[in-house]
Structures are given as structure tokens and as C-alpha cells.
Amino acid sequence: MDKILEVKNLKLYYHTSKGVVKALDDVTFDLYKGETLGLVGESGCGKTTTGTALLRMPTAPGRYDGGQILIDGRDIIPLPEKEVRKNVRWEEVAMVFQGAMNCLTPVYTIGKQMLETLQEHRDMEKEQAEELIREYLGLVGLPGEVMKRYPHELSGGMKQRVVIATALFLKPKFVILDEPTTALDVIVQAQIINLLKKLKKTFDLSFIFITHDLALEAEVADRICVMYAGKIAELGTNAQIFGKQGPMHPYTEKLLAATPRLHRKVESLSFIPGTPPDLIDPPKGCRFNPRCHKVMDRCYVEEPPLKEVEPGHMVACWRLEK
Amino acid sequence: MSENKNPEVLLKVENLKKHFTPHMGLAASLGKARKVIKAVDGITFDIKKGEIFALIGESGSGKTTTGKLVMKLIEPTSGTMVFDGEDVTSIAKKQLEAYRRKVQMIFQDPYASMNPRFKIRDVLEEPLSIHRIEGDRARHDEMIVKALEEVKITPPEEFMTRFPHMLSGGQRQRVATARTLILNPKMLVADEPVSMIDLSTRAEILHMMKDVQRDLGLTYLYITHDLSTARYFADRIAVMYLGRIVEMGPADMIIDKPLHPYTKALIDAVPEPESGKVDVIKELPISGEIPSPANIPAGCRFHTRCPYATDECKTLPEPELEDIGGGHMHACRRWKEI
Ligand SMILES: Nc1ncnc2c1ncn2[C@@H]1O[C@H](COP(=O)(O)OP(=O)(O)OP(=O)(O)O)[C@@H](O)[C@H]1O
Ligand SMILES: Nc1ncnc2c1ncn2[C@@H]1O[C@H](COP(=O)(O)OP(=O)(O)O)[C@@H](O)[C@H]1O
Ligand code: SF4
Ligand code: SF4
Ligand SMILES: [Mg+2]
Ligand SMILES: [Mg+2]
Numbered sequence: 001m002d003k004i005l006e007v008k009n010l011k012l013y014y015h016t017s018k019g020v021v022k023a024l025d026d027v028t029f030d031l032y033k034g035e036t037l038g039l040v041g042e043s044g045c046g047k048t049t050t051g052t053a054l055l056r057m058p059t060a061p062g063r064y065d066g067g068q069i070l071i072d073g074r075d076i077i078p079l080p081e082k083e084v085r086k087n088v089r090w091e092e093v094a095m096v097f098q099g100a101m102n103c104l105t106p107v108y109t110i111g112k113q114m115l116e117t118l119q120e121h122r123d124m125e126k127e128q129a130e131e132l133i134r135e136y137l138g139l140v141g142l143p144g145e146v147m148k149r150y151p152h153e154l155s156g157g158m159k160q161r162v163v164i165a166t167a168l169f170l171k172p173k174f175v176i177l178d179e180p181t182t183a184l185d186v187i188v189q190a191q192i193i194n195l196l197k198k199l200k201k202t203f204d205l206s207f208i209f210i211t212h213d214l215a216l217e218a219e220v221a222d223r224i225c226v227m228y229a230g231k232i233a234e235l236g237t238n239a240q241i242f243g244k245q246g247p248m249h250p251y252t253e254k255l256l257a258a259t260p261r262l263h264r265k266v267e268s269l270s271f272i273p274g275t276p277p278d279l280i281d282p283p284k285g286c287r288f289n290p291r292c293h294k295v296m297d298r299c300y301v302e303e304p305p306l307k308e309v310e311p312g313h314m315v316a317c318w319r320l321e322k
Numbered sequence: 323m324s325e326n327k328n329p330e331v332l333l334k335v336e337n338l339k340k341h342f343t344p345h346m347g348l349a350a351s352l353g354k355a356r357k358v359i360k361a362v363d364g365i366t367f368d369i370k371k372g373e374i375f376a377l378i379g380e381s382g383s384g385k386t387t388t389g390k391l392v393m394k395l396i397e398p399t400s401g402t403m404v405f406d407g408e409d410v411t412s413i414a415k416k417q418l419e420a421y422r423r424k425v426q427m428i429f430q431d432p433y434a435s436m437n438p439r440f441k442i443r444d445v446l447e448e449p450l451s452i453h454r455i456e457g458d459r460a461r462h463d464e465m466i467v468k469a470l471e472e473v474k475i476t477p478p479e480e481f482m483t484r485f486p487h488m489l490s491g492g493q494r495q496r497v498a499t500a501r502t503l504i505l506n507p508k509m510l511v512a513d514e515p516v517s518m519i520d521l522s523t524r525a526e527i528l529h530m531m532k533d534v535q536r537d538l539g540l541t542y543l544y545i546t547h548d549l550s551t552a553r554y555f556a557d558r559i560a561v562m563y564l565g566r567i568v569e570m571g572p573a574d575m576i577i578d579k580p581l582h583p584y585t586k587a588l589i590d591a592v593p594e595p596e597s598g599k600v601d602v603i604k605e606l607p608i609s610g611e612i613p614s615p616a617n618i619p620a621g622c623r624f625h626t627r628c629p630y631a632t633d634e635c636k637t638l639p640e641p642e643l644e645d646i647g648g649g650h651m652h653a654c655r656r657w658k659e660i
Pocket of ligand 6: 385386513596
């Protein structure tokens, strides 16, 4: 399989007046053509920051403090903004932002909003552009007449489809989806997940699917990257994380135990006491040590590196050191 | 007032309806005829004392409207509501205040419902002032400390001087719950209290809410579209579709032996954390979207999306809820065949 994205030792820090928030600290992973990579973790673990970093659009006061983002071998971090706007952002990488479907402009029709996006990037006659818009609406399962409608006339599921169509427009190499179904009910969520699977298959597309819900990752992601406190805790295939053996990092174990299962009656849901740490001054050693049920002396002193424990399965935990 | 013959029942709702008539202006501006929106269209249920009763259904099925009716934030179009033996369908303003003290609401976004400039102490004192609860500052502090202890915010004194933004999502939801408990309610209405919160925090909050419910013998109306938490959290579940209850019963029966095709569809759509599903396009038993409550299909209102619908389903009158034993009720004429 072709690697289309390599993220190497990426550091993205927010330089705030209170101190430096190490939102991404030495993050390394790849994305292959035609795969969906799941990014999962509690809120504040750095999922959205990863997305905006890959789009070369970190939010202020965020700054790249090290590492590389290679798209087809080219590092996009040092590129001038002009080049990024012309050839990278939306062209190679697109992102569906958290809550994007609620940010459609209420006073313009869907058609007008999509047309604007398209004409910003492509020299195109209006008729030709409208033809293309109709085609993309069709791809996401919407009738062409949706062009004439206003956002408030569409349901949540329809708005999310519009936002996905807009992200696909310029044929990017991969699309980042940040919590695309969190605000939707179960049936609409299942419909959107099916849509993404069809798009992936038909066009050999790659997705980075961000959510806090491990059960959803089990449905969509070929590989799962579990983030904790700005670092990767575990990265493995769907079968490695959700199969018989189960996950290996204590954080993933806890996260999975906190995921309710409809067909399994339990007396009480388990949860992870405490909250993710302050990233200005994270705990010494392993960042998960204050909440870990398997903590040892060494965990307070040294930070565990991300190591391959079996082919394609990476874990950052001292417990797995032989 | 002795409508309530069963002393166990706290809230009795009978054939309750809420129909909205849109403003002419709005309808005209959308180029549409003025049509009545039947958001809640005849629902009947009891909630027992100390019970957790969940209302589930898709977006637009009428859950929030039902919650607002129970809170008496809106007036029903018809039907009756009896609370603790008293008919509360239409009560005077003075009694309404007393009612709102007994029935409290937990909001979906606890942050939005708290004044960011208020310290936690003031956030909790607000309902005491609104409801003009007697007592000096020391007496109020006592009540605030007690409410915070009930939701395990400890030590309460330390948290009382903090501002909402200095709390985690889970702590904020605890404070929001403490704020509803301070008035000693009998019942809490929680509309999607955890839907925007990540899973671990969600589990923590539901845990806390259940502890509080047991400790204080509270009754909950829990509104959600999340079946997994409803199963864990609730004693009984009612499934709503387009303003009606289509199935109702003990939580385990609803999830393990659903009778209505709509309930089955909801259950099938829930993702489970198991491998081997990535390359499978899930067969969804129902397609399309929920129809508009301004245009409810004739006959069984689910027939336009039901995979088992026959001509009879379209032409015969709508099936009513039928009890098949053990309190398990459904409203599908073909339940035996499917
Ligand atoms: N004040 C109102 N005027 C007109 N229509 C309304 C009003 N309030 C609710 N509705 C309509 O009634 C239907 C039921 O709405 P309700 O908010 O009760 O649904 P819900 O089940 O809570 O959905 P969700 O899961 O999205 O919260 C919807 O179609 C809604 O648009
Ligand atoms: N613009 C910003 N300025 C300062 N800190 C930020 C900013 N955006 C995010 N953060 C912090 O960076 C960390 C990661 O945030 P985010 O990427 O949004 O996490 P997630 O998407 O996993 O919830 C958090 O501690 C958050 O508070
Ligand atoms: S390194 Fe130690 S503290 Fe960190 S996850 Fe492993 S056992 Fe827990
Ligand atoms: S009555 Fe008919 S249309 Fe309605 S749920 Fe049953 S089978 Fe489906
Ligand atoms: Mg985020
Ligand atoms: Mg609602």
C-alpha cells in the first residue's frame, strides 16, 4: 500500500501567556492510501490539534515546534502560506470541522455556498460548476434540488452530507473528519458511516476519523491511534485493538471498559477517575501515571517510548518492556 | 383530587398532546401552507416513585417536547397530567412555582446554563434566591455544602470559590446536578445530559446520577437517543416515534426482545466495540429520514419506513399500545409475524 502521509516526531505547542501547552508532543504515524485511520481519546488529548496541524492551519497561539508532515514525500511545514493555499489546504488535505454542519451560513442557499468554495479554487463557468455540485450532492446521497435550499430547511444528517460533499470537491488525497456524527442520532449516524465506507471503497479515499467513541472506531477505522495527553499511547489494527486479545495499553483498556455495550448487561459502567493532565506541566515520566491502575516505580521517572510489540502494533507503556 | 389510585405512581400522563400552530408569517415566508405541527400526539405513561424512566427515539421524535410538557414549561393542547396525586394539567401560577421546585431539569450543556462570572457558591445559591428560599447566608452555605457533598464534589468549600471554567466537564455536570438537588426535588428531568461528553466522563456522570437517585430516592425522566446508556441507566424504556410511544417496557425486555420494527431498527444502528465490521456496509432496516410532524402518515405512522408494512398498515386505524405481559407494550399489528 502507498503511504500518502507521514507524520514524524510532530510537536505543536500553544504558546499561551500562562505557559507552553504541549498539545502534540512527538507524534509519529502514517496514513496509507484507501485506509481510514481512527484518532481516539478523551477530550483535550490533542485530536483536533492533530487535524488542524495536518491542514497547516494551527489555531493561534499554536506553533510547529518540531517534526515533519510529509504528504507524498513533501514536508508541508516549511512551505510558504501562498503555496499551501494554492496546492495543499483543501487541495491535498481537507477537513470537516467539529460542528461544521452548524456553521453553514443561514442566509445563503446550499448551492451558493458550495459554488463559492469551488470558484475560490477553480476557474470554472457557473453552469459547469453547478453541474459538478449536483454530481457531488449525488455522491453523498442528496438530490440536486438541495442546492436551492437554505440550511434551516435541512435536517442534521442532510447538513452533514453537504459538509462532506464540500470537503470532497477538490479531490483531496485525504480527508480529516472531526467528530462528524457526535451531534447526530443513531440512525443518521449509521447512515453517514455507511456513506463514508462507500466513498472510501469507490474512490480509494483515505480518511482520518476523529472521535471519543471507541465503538464508532470499531465500525469505521482500519487502524486506530489512541492519544493521551498529546502523545500516542497505542496504535494498532482494528483486529489488534478490538479482537480477542484486546488492547495492550492500560489507557486503551480503560477507555474500552468505559464504552457501554448495548447487548451486555452490566451493573455499573467503569470509568477512568480523574481527568487528562494539564499540558503546561504534565506529570513526569508516563503522562498517564496519576490515573493508571498498573503504575510502577519506573513510570514516575522515565517516559515510555512508543515501541512495536508485534507487527503493526505500537504501545507506549513500561509494562510491555520485556 | 384522588385521580391517582396507585400510591406507587408519581407521574401519570394520559393521552397528552402538544400541537404547535406556526406563525402565519413564518409559514408564508417558507412558501408553505399553515399546518399544525403535531410534536407530541397522544402519549400515555406512568412513572413510579424511585424509578428511572427513559424516553428514547430519533431526533424529531418529540422527546424534548415531552420533557418540556412534564416540566410545565409549555401547556399541553389536550390530555392530563397527574403528579403525586394532584392534577397538574392546568394549575395556577402559585402552584406552578411549587411544582417547578418538585420537578427539576438537568440541562444538556451545563456550561451554557451557568453564569461564567458566578462562583460555584453563587451558581448554587441562584435557585434558592429564585425560589425565595428562607435563610441567611450561613443557612444557604449549609445547603450548598450538602448538595455538593451529595454529588461527591469534595471538599465542597474549596470548589465553592471556583468559577465554572475552572472545572472539568464531569465536575461541571456534577455541579449542575447539585444545583437541581438543592431544592429537594422529587423528580428530575434530564434531557440528553451527557450526549456531548466523552465516554469516560459520561460513565462517571451516569454513575453519580444513579448514586444520587438511590441515596435520595429520586425519580428520573431520562431523555436520550443513546440506547446503550439507557439500558444501563433506566428501569423502563419508552420508545417514541413521531410524537407517539410505539413500545414501552422494562429496559432489558426492550433491548433483548424488542417487538416493534422501529425499536429493532434503533437497536441495529448502535455501534458495538468489536472487530470485523470495517469492510461491511451495515444493512439498515429502515431508510430515509423521519417524516415531518406536520405531515404524519395515515394509519400506522411508521408505515412509510417500515420494512414489514402492508396495505392494512396504511388503511386501518393506527394501532394502540397493547400489553403482552410483564408490562411490555407495543403498537404494531404485525408483531407476531415479524
Ligand atoms: N415551538 C415549536 N414550534 C414548532 N415546532 C416545534 C416546536 N418545538 C418542537 N417542534 C417540532 O416538534 C418535533 C419534535 O421536537 P423535539 O424537540 O421534541 O424532538 P426531540 O425528540 O427532542 O429531538 P432531538 O433528539 O433532536 O432533541 C420536531 O419536528 C420539532 O421541529
Ligand atoms: N488555541 C488554543 N490555545 C491554547 N490551548 C489550546 C488551544 N487549542 C487547544 N488547546 C489545548 O490543547 C490541548 C488539546 O486540545 P484539542 O486538540 O482540542 O483536543 P481534542 O480535540 O482531543 O479534544 C488541550 O489541552 C486544549 O486545552
Ligand atoms: S507506563 Fe506505567 S503509568 Fe504509563 S501506562 Fe504503562 S504502567 Fe501505566
Ligand atoms: S403496524 Fe405495520 S407499518 Fe406499523 S410497525 Fe407494524 S408492520 Fe410496520
Ligand atoms: Mg476536539
Ligand atoms: Mg431534544
